[in-house]
Amino acid sequence: MECYSEEIVSIFVDGELEAKEAQRLRDHLSACRRCRQLLDALRAENRVLSESLQELPEEAASPEGVSPVPRSFAWGDMAIVTAVLALTSVVAFWISELSIPQALRWLDPFSVSGGTNLVLNFSYYFANGGTAMLDEYAAVVGKILLVLLLGGSALLLGRRWRLRQPGLRLLIVLLALSLPGFALERRHSEIVTVRANETVEDTLLASGNIVRVDGVVNGDLLAFGGTVEVRGTIKGDLVSFAKRIVVSGTVEGNIYNCSNSLELDGQLGHSLYALGQSLRVSDRAHVGEGLLVGAGDVSLEGEVTRSVTMFAGNADVSGSVGRELTMAGDNLTLTNTARIGGNLSARVHELKNVHIADGATITGTRDIQVRERPNRFTSPHFYFFQAVWLAAAMLVGWLGLVLFPGFVQASTHAVGSGWRSLGLGFAVLAGVPVAMIVTAITLVGLPASLMLLMVYLAAIYVAKIWVGAFLGQMLLKPTGVTKSDWLLGLLVGLLILTVVRYIPYLGGLVHFGVTCLGLGAFAWQLYRVLRPAITV
Amino acid sequence: MDAKRNNAKASQPGEGKATQMDGPDLESVIERAKGRDAEALAEIYRLYARRVFGLCRYMLDSRESAEDATSEVFLKLQRSIESYDGSVPFPRWLLRVTGNQCIDALRRRKRGRHVIVEADVGVAVIETASPEPSPLGAVLGAEERAQVRDAIARLPENYRVPLVLRYYGELSYDEIAQQLDLKRDYVAALLFRAKQELRRKLGHWSK
Numbered sequence: 010m011e012c013y014s015e016e017i018v019s020i021f022v023d024g025e026l027e028a029k030e031a032q033r034l035r036d037h038l039s040a041c042r043r044c045r046q047l048l049d050a051l052r053a054e055n056r057v058l059s060e061s062l063q064e065l066p067e068e069a070a071s072p073e074g075v076s077p078v079p080r081s082f083a084w085g086d087m088a089i090v091t092a093v094l095a096l097t098s099v100v101a102f103w104i105s106e107l108s109i110p111q112a113l114r115w116l117d118p119f120s121v122s123g124g125t126n127l128v129l130n131f132s133y134y135f136a137n138g139g140t141a142m143l144d145e146y147a148a149v150v151g152k153i154l155l156v157l158l159l160g161g162s163a164l165l166l167g168r169r170w171r172l173r174q175p176g177l178r179l180l181i182v183l184l185a186l187s188l189p190g191f192a193l194e195r196r197h198s199e200i201v202t203v204r205a206n207e208t209v210e211d212t213l214l215a216s217g218n219i220v221r222v223d224g225v226v227n228g229d230l231l232a233f234g235g236t237v238e239v240r241g242t243i244k245g246d247l248v249s250f251a252k253r254i255v256v257s258g259t260v261e262g263n264i265y266n267c268s269n270s271l272e273l274d275g276q277l278g279h280s281l282y283a284l285g286q287s288l289r290v291s292d293r294a295h296v297g298e299g300l301l302v303g304a305g306d307v308s309l310e311g312e313v314t315r316s317v318t319m320f321a322g323n324a325d326v327s328g329s330v331g332r333e334l335t336m337a338g339d340n341l342t343l344t345n346t347a348r349i350g351g352n353l354s355a356r357v358h359e360l361k362n363v364h365i366a367d368g369a370t371i372t373g374t375r376d377i378q379v380r381e382r383p384n385r386f387t388s389p390h391f392y393f394f395q396a397v398w399l400a401a402a403m404l405v406g407w408l409g410l411v412l413f414p415g416f417v418q419a420s421t422h423a424v425g426s427g428w429r430s431l432g433l434g435f436a437v438l439a440g441v442p443v444a445m446i447v448t449a450i451t452l453v454g455l456p457a458s459l460m461l462l463m464v465y466l467a468a469i470y471v472a473k474i475w476v477g478a479f480l481g482q483m484l485l486k487p488t489g490v491t492k493s494d495w496l497l498g499l500l501v502g503l504l505i506l507t508v509v510r511y512i513p514y515l516g517g518l519v520h521f522g523v524t525c526l527g528l529g530a531f532a533w534q535l536y537r538v539l540r541p542a543i544t545v
Numbered sequence: 546m547d548a549k550r551n552n553a554k555a556s557q558p559g560e561g562k563a564t565q566m567d568g569p570d571l572e573s574v575i576e577r578a579k580g581r582d583a584e585a586l587a588e589i590y591r592l593y594a595r596r597v598f599g600l601c602r603y604m605l606d607s608r609e610s611a612e613d614a615t616s617e618v619f620l621k622l623q624r625s626i627e628s629y630d631g632s633v634p635f636p637r638w639l640l641r642v643t644g645n646q647c648i649d650a651l652r653r654r655k656r657g658r659h660v661i662v663e664a665d666v667g668v669a670v671i672e673t674a675s676p677e678p679s680p681l682g683a684v685l686g687a688e689e690r691a692q693v694r695d696a697i698a699r700l701p702e703n704y705r706v707p708l709v710l711r712y713y714g715e716l717s718y719d720e721i722a723q724q725l726d727l728k729r730d731y732v733a734a735l736l737f738r739a740k741q742e743l744r745r746k747l748g749h750w751s752k
Contacts, residue, residue: 015737016733016734019736019740020718020737023711023718023736025717025718025733054740055712057693058693058697058708058712058743060690061690061691062599062603062709062712062713064690
């Protein structure tokens with residue numbers, strides 16, 4: 010009988026030959042020495058393969074013919090950056106008594122409260138120390154850039170040290186798994202409702218115009234939408250990003266909230282962390298732990314078991330606070346019914362803006378400090394920070410010039426187009442936050458929106474560089490436009506801008522104009538550079 | 546992560562099997578994992594991460610994509626484990642899932658449905674291959690094993706993927722055919738040719 014082909018024997022060795030065929034082959038093997046030898050050899054080969062593969066390919070070379078794929082901005086990188094960002098911002102939050110509320114109020118009119126607020130708020134800002142606001146705002150942007158730098162370094166270090174080992178990444182995964190209710194249920198529509206008799210077992214991720222929870226969510230609720238109403242019970246945390254949030258039911262965990270307005274009318278098991286325009290803790294509300302708030306208006310009528318820290322324009326307290334009350338902002342009012350279980354400390358601009366009714370109970374000390382603004386011109390700190398700020402701006406300008414000489418000079422030039430830059434800049438300044446929120450609400454776009462935010466803030470930061478350089482060039486009128494001319498111009502321009510910024514009233518307006526101009530020039534130049542790539 | 550690497554270094558062939566738990570033990574871990582018990586999932590990770598990573602590493606072209614794929618497999622596991630019905634041994638099921646994940650990754654890169662396209666030369670070619678160097682044999686030292694690994698890693702994708710699925714993942718021809726969306730016969734042919742190609746690459750020491 011004719012011998013079998015090597016392939017058939019090979020399939021037989023793999024145990025994959027059809028039963029009938031395999032039987033015939035077995036019969037043949039008993040008679041044919043040559044095929045038996047082949048069989049043994051192939052078996053040995055399979056063993057070699059399995060054995061060799063048992064070890065991990067630690068040193069295995071990259072296979073030929075497949076070029077390594079250039080890695081895109083991967084999730085791992087973003088996770089590292091986000092972690093650094095989060096850590097730093099937390100630290101920053103506690104270190105300084107922070108300019109975030111002001112900075113937020115600046116962003117706020119563009120984002121949630123809409124067009125009418127915009128005009129009103131603007132006039133208020135400029136009348137009410139607009140310069141200081143912008144100053145603090147610049148500090149926030151500076152800090153964010155610093156954080157970005159830190160994040161970038163962490164990223165580079167991470168790559169160098171091969172932090173992206175499966176072990177490390179899975180550690181993150183397992184950490185995430187160990188959180189209760191990690192599993193996720195998604196709901197997305199115009200109106201998302203959890204009915205009164207309904208129970209959601211997992212964490213619920215809801216996005217929609219209206220998100221209403223009448224039933225029970227056993228995990229966390231992550232809600233994005235226009236209005237979020239919680240009338241039922243959330244066993245985990247409530248994380249929300251919405252225009253208006255009303256909690257009249259029960260949240261057993263924490264509330265992390267970023268919204269235009271938040272009304273807490275029910276029970277909260279742990280703490281409330283909120284950023285927004287207004288916050289009201291009604292007299293029926295009970296907060297199991299503490300409160301950390303940055304908001305325009307805070308009204309505290311209910312009961313907070315632990316301490317309250319708030320950065321607020323106006324704060325009215327008529328409820329009770331178990332421990333300390335710490336406040337920084339403009340107005341503070343404690344009514345007759347207010348009860349503070351610990352110390353009261355407040356930092357305000359003027360003493361007359363603090364009203365403490367005689368009937369108010371404060372168990373600890375009262376420490377009310379006035380933050381005087383004019384003082385800063387006499388303090389050496391102020392000049393030191395101005396110098397640092399200037400040096401940083403010069404450094405950024407120089408870096409830009411070294412890395413993208415053409416782009417930098419063209420952007421500077423584009424400032425000269427005046428109204429076009431101003432208009433475009435204003436549109437970008439006002440439009441991008443809206444775009445960011447729209448992208449963020451679609452949720453899929455959340456990372457994109459975060460990246461956009463970073464670019465946006467960076468663009469605002471560098472805006473004054475274009476304008477400064479342009480201003481300097483206009484004044485110095487250099488014969489040739491060399492790098493050193495540009496840098497000298499930048500220095501002169503920035504110095505002028507810095508001084509002008511501190512002119513009361515006018516300074517804020519000028520600074521705003523400068524930001525728009527620079528942003529517009531940058532956007533225009535960016536558009537011109539990218540345009541050919543788009544049309545191709 | 547160093548601990549992990551040391552772990553990998555210290556382990557010897559067959560160790561992957563040695564770490565497996567006894568049937569009833571593993572069963573209870575899987576049962577708990579189905580109930581989303583984080584500890585049980587962690588235990589499964591501890592037991593099988595190395596094997597899963599190995600398959601990804603052989604199938605994908607870079608360490609990083611292999612790490613990504615491994616993470617994906619264990620990330621998805623907490624849901625997908627519900628579909629494990631015990632009809633095949635768990636490690637084999639897990640490697641099947643891993644294989645699918647890797648093929649998805651390869652597919653995404655190629656932007657196509659097929660990772661390996663069935664060539665029209667088909668099965669006929671195979672018969673001509675007999676006078677090639679004889680099958681790899683003999684007991685291998687560490688260095689030779691490394692050479693074999695290296696040669697496998699340098700095989701073209703259409704040979705490497707089925708070969709690794711078969712001799713590392715220990716999947717059947719049918720399972721491989723299903724994953725790659727190919728005919729069973731073609732898988733057999735690819736495997737055979739892959740081994741021949743491997744022999745050719747390693748020719749100098751098989752003699």
